[in-house]
Amino acid sequence: MKRDLPYVVRQAQIKARTDNSLKEILFSYMRKISEFKENQEKIKYVREELDKLLEEESKGTACEKGCHYCCFHPIAVSEIEMNDILKDFPRVDKDRLKAQKSLFLDYKEIKYEDRACVFLENGECSIYEKRPIVCRLTHVKSEPKNCHFENDQENVEHLPVLKSSLLVGAYYMGHPEIDLIPNLINHSE
Ligand code: SF4
DSSP states (O other), X not given: OOOOOOHHHHHHHHHHHHOHHHHHXXXXXXXXXXXXXXXXXXXXXXXXXXXXXXXXXXXXXXXXXTOOGGGGSOOEEEHHHHHHHHHHOOOOOHHHHHHHHHHHHHOOOOOGGGGSOTTEETTEETTGGGOOHHHHHOOBSSOGGXXXXXXXXXXXXXXXXXXXXXXXXXXXXXXXXXXXXXXXXXXXX
């Protein structure tokens, strides 16, 4: 199932339509990513480049260490990322996985605790070094508590990490098969 690109990525792409310097940055990332033959190499490049860019671009973030409100929101990943993650981290919270599959596939209401990402363990990301690129990209300027799932998301102000968003947009242009994390995990009970 195809999912929408993250908000900041869409905003960066809209800006690039009318700004030639941003357009050139987007195209240069597309060219660079296409140079890698293997999908593993592509995702490795995107993760490393993204972390470098965000060292600068995430200055001014209101996100705090230990905060994990965003881990209660549905996270979309490419199938390639998900396979790469599961290769090294095959263990997920199966109860949460089952609950989230019923939420996303059958629209059944589930408990707040069950909305936590299946990789969140004791308030920490258990796959931190391989966490999805969307998780790396997400930074806010507004109060972290605004990101709480049950709060009005209109009050969440994203940090416009422009180059990072163009990089992620360039990667997703070649990999449109993105979906929510639980939909890409097939664990038999
Ligand atoms: S992969 Fe890690 S950072 Fe991303 S939502 Fe899950 S627990 Fe949070």
